[in-house]
Amino acid sequence: MSLELFLFLVFAAVAAVSGILMITRSEVVMAALFLILNLASLAGLYLLLNAQFIAVVQVIVYAGAIMVLFLFVIMLLRPEHEKIVTKISGIRTFAFIIAALVFVQLAYVILKSHPGSALNSDVTASVNAGTVESIGTELYTNYILPFEAAGFLLLAATIGAVVLAKRKFE
Amino acid sequence: MIEQYIPVFLVIAFAIVFAVLVVFSSKLLGPQRPTPEKLSTYESGMKPVGSTHERVSVKYYLVAMLFIIFDLEVIFVYPWAVKFRILYNEIGTSVFVSMLIFLIVLELGYLYVYKKGGFKWE
Numbered sequence: 302m303s304l305e306l307f308l309f310l311v312f313a314a315v316a317a318v319s320g321i322l323m324i325t326r327s328e329v330v331m332a333a334l335f336l337i338l339n340l341a342s343l344a345g346l347y348l349l350l351n352a353q354f355i356a357v358v359q360v361i362v363y364a365g366a367i368m369v370l371f372l373f374v375i376m377l378l379r380p381e382h383e384k385i386v387t388k389i390s391g392i393r394t395f396a397f398i399i400a401a402l403v404f405v406q407l408a409y410v411i412l413k414s415h416p417g418s419a420l421n422s423d424v425t426a427s428v429n430a431g432t433v434e435s436i437g438t439e440l441y442t443n444y445i446l447p448f449e450a451a452g453f454l455l456l457a458a459t460i461g462a463v464v465l466a467k468r469k470f471e
Numbered sequence: 472m473i474e475q476y477i478p479v480f481l482v483i484a485f486a487i488v489f490a491v492l493v494v495f496s497s498k499l500l501g502p503q504r505p506t507p508e509k510l511s512t513y514e515s516g517m518k519p520v521g522s523t524h525e526r527v528s529v530k531y532y533l534v535a536m537l538f539i540i541f542d543l544e545v546i547f548v549y550p551w552a553v554k555f556r557i558l559y560n561e562i563g564t565s566v567f568v569s570m571l572i573f574l575i576v577l578e579l580g581y582l583y584v585y586k587k588g589g590f591k592w593e
Contacts (some may be wrong), residue, residue: 305473308480348476358546366539373535376527437550441558441566448547449569452576455540459580462536463589466529 305349312345329375333368340364352431533589544577 316339323335340363347356429435440448551570558566584590 308473349473354550362539362542362546366542370532370535370539373527373532377529377532379526433550433553437554438558440547441551441554441569442562445569449572449576451547452544452573455543456576456580459537459540459577460583462533462540463584463587466533466536467587467589 308345309349312342312349315339315342316346330372333371333375336371337364337368340368350431351428354431354433354436530592537584537589540580541577544574547573 319335319338319342323332323339326332326335340359344356344359344364347353347359548570551566555566
């Protein structure tokens with residue numbers, strides 16, 4: 302068993318188990334902590350897919366910043382005080398149908414693809430594509446407009462956060 | 472390819488082992504003779520009043536939100552900083568100006584928050 306396969310199995314198992322544990326916790330803070338574990342193991346999977354920069358960003362932004370926001374929302378709302386307000390009838394059937402559809406889709410794609418055929422093709426391009434150097438080259442030459450647009454998006458988020466939050470405690 | 476990340480995995484593994492060891496060693500090695508008094512929450516010698524799960528102010532949410540925004544701003548600076556010298560030699564000052572525009576746009580947001588008193592804690 303190669304190192305890649307071993308690490309893939311470890312990260313995939315951690316991701317799947319922590320995902321299941323996350324949605325089955327009744328304590329919301331525990332669910333949030335399992336979500337951190339899930340996001341961290343996804344970072345490991347990104348690393349195995351040669352997306353090194355995305356893997357680091359996954360840890361810094363998702364497992365770091367986004368989870369801080371999640372924990373703040375939990376602290377703000379204290380959802381354990383809330384009882385389940387409405388039980389929508391047939392929600393379990395609906396959820397089961399959605400899950401079955403996604404499963405069939407994934408099974409179809411996995412069975413349709415031929416795992417052995419892609420092994421011989423040249424992978425150096427995809428290995429280089431994930432490095433921070435190639436992302437920098439692409440982002441600041443070919444994708445300069447989306448980059449600046451992302452700046453305006455963040456500006457809009459800043460102003461939106463202030464407008465929404467300041468009004469509450471003034 | 473993945474072999475060059477073995478030190479990173481070793482650090483993660485060491486952190487996990489160390490954390491588990493520290494958390495559970497006191498439970499394993501220390502003597503445990505619990506009494507109801509020992510297990511009760513100590514609060515200045517008084518009986519604990521109410522839940523610790525108090526709702527916090529929405530001010531924290533603003534801080535968390537601003538943290539995420541400027542965290543993402545820094546994410547865009549990393550690849551720029553790594554490739555700056557090479558891109559500067561290739562295409563000149565426009566690579567500097569593009570990052571300057573991006574940062575100015577975000578600093579406008581920073582100034583807006585500052586003027587609105589978003590950093591004040593009253």
